[in-house]
Amino acid sequence: MIECREHRRIPVELQVFFSTTNRTEIREGTMFDLSAGGCAVTSAAPIDPGAGLRLLIRATDLGSPITVHSAAVRWANHGEFGVEFLNLSDLDRSRLQRFLHVTAPPSHS
Numbered sequence: 001m002i003e004c005r006e007h008r009r010i011p012v013e014l015q016v017f018f019s020t021t022n023r024t025e026i027r028e029g030t031m032f033d034l035s036a037g038g039c040a041v042t043s044a045a046p047i048d049p050g051a052g053l054r055l056l057i058r059a060t061d062l063g064s065p066i067t068v069h070s071a072a073v074r075w076a077n078h079g080e081f082g083v084e085f086l087n088l089s090d091l092d093r094s095r096l097q098r099f100l101h102v103t104a105p106p107s108h109s
Contacts, residue, residue: 007035010104014059016041021052021070031057036097038071038084047081049073055083062099066092 014031018041029043039057047053055068070087088096 007037008100008104009033009035010100012059012103014057016058017056017065018043018045018053020047021054034100034103036085036093036100038074038082040080040082042080044079047073047076049076049081053083057096059099061102062095066096066099068092 010033012031012034014034016029016031016039017026018029019026027043027045029041029045031039031041033040034057039055051073053068053071053073055071057066057068059066066088068083068085068088071083071085073081074084075082
């Protein structure tokens with residue numbers, strides 16, 4: 001089965017901080033999959049599909065973190081969850097695109 005995704009996914013290992021929109025508690029995880037439209041995270045914090053999140057993506061190459069103001073959890077399974085990015089500032093979106101471009105392995109098409 002071939003998955004058709006709108007955005008190419010890049011394997012990464014980035015520290016991410018997140019909080020659900022209805023709580024102020026900040027939790028930590030490791031992002032292992034990233035695209036322009038979302039990411040996958042592994043974390044000890046229990047997260048339910050449908051939860052709204054705010055994320056802070058830390059990457060040493062970036063200097064300051066990328067902030068995702070609004071995101072939605074699309075799936076969660078055994079300490080991993082997938083997130084769709086809903087709202088980034090134009091600056092954070094362009095920084096994310098630049099990071100993906102620099103990080104992506106060359107495509108063999």
